[in-house]
Amino acid sequence: MVKAVVFDIGNVLIEWQPERHYDRIMPEEDRRAMFSEVDLHGMNDVIDRGGHWRETVFDWAEKYPRWRDAIRRWHDDWIEMASPVIPRSVRLMKALQARGLPVFSLTNFGIGTFDYARDFYPFLEEFDRAFVSGHMGVIKPEARIYEMVEEASGFAGHDLLFTDDRADNIAAAHLRGWKTHLFEGPEGWAARLVAEGLLSEEEAA
Structure with missing residues (x-):
């Protein structure tokens, strides 16, 4: 689950x-x-x-x-x-949170660039936990970054569903037992969230 x-x-x-x-x-x-x-x-x-x-x-x-x-x-x-925003993906993030499901970021992002981006994209402030590589000192797809997410969140790999556009990042998470989805567009990601029972079709629209 x-x-x-x-x-x-x-x-x-x-x-x-x-x-x-x-x-x-x-x-x-x-x-x-x-x-x-x-x-x-x-x-x-x-x-x-x-x-x-x-x-x-x-x-x-x-x-x-x-x-x-x-x-x-x-x-x-x-x-x-670093633009433009992908609106449907942001809607999916907010829909999951409206359901009461924790939503984390796990991103290769610099300290300065992330701080700067937050001025333009307010939703970057809205994650339940933000795991930002610049602050962690390690980047995807190194195994340690996934381990750090597990340690900080208290969740095991099988508790987490992770989407990323890079196959190497997905593969590394999969090796730790994470559920994964290779992001190729918000349509496919929405369908996966519905298939997992996390959102309804209407919520994922």
Whole structure:
């Protein structure tokens, strides 16, 4: 029986598509070259582990003079990369809570970026528990982050239903006995919540 539902945030509740944003501000050919030369997602992992947001981005920018200004946009344009919200997913979150079911987040998110995002997305303040990698010092899909959720919440893996858009994150949770759902859109997630008996069709609409 599911006792709590766990949401990833990026690409589940908020779209997170940095490449798409860069394609708006620079030629796609240049964007591809930059992402090929600079491990920007690796840079973001540093932030998600608790690294200082602005300092990390600006330090990386100095290592790659050709792309300095564009890399700095990872900080300056961040909210434009982390948008828009996925409205039905937010409705599902609120519907579960209206049923009295605890809803947690489990997200790879920096300390500074999460604080910043809360100014734009008030629902980020509404989780019953927010498990944010930057504060935890560990990121998905490392096993320790799932263990920390179990320890802090008091729930065993089989008590939790977790959705995430990345198969590696889902696989790691599954190994700990969590119930999982690979998020490919709010429609499928809604159907899963109905199938689990957590929401009615009307509540999941």
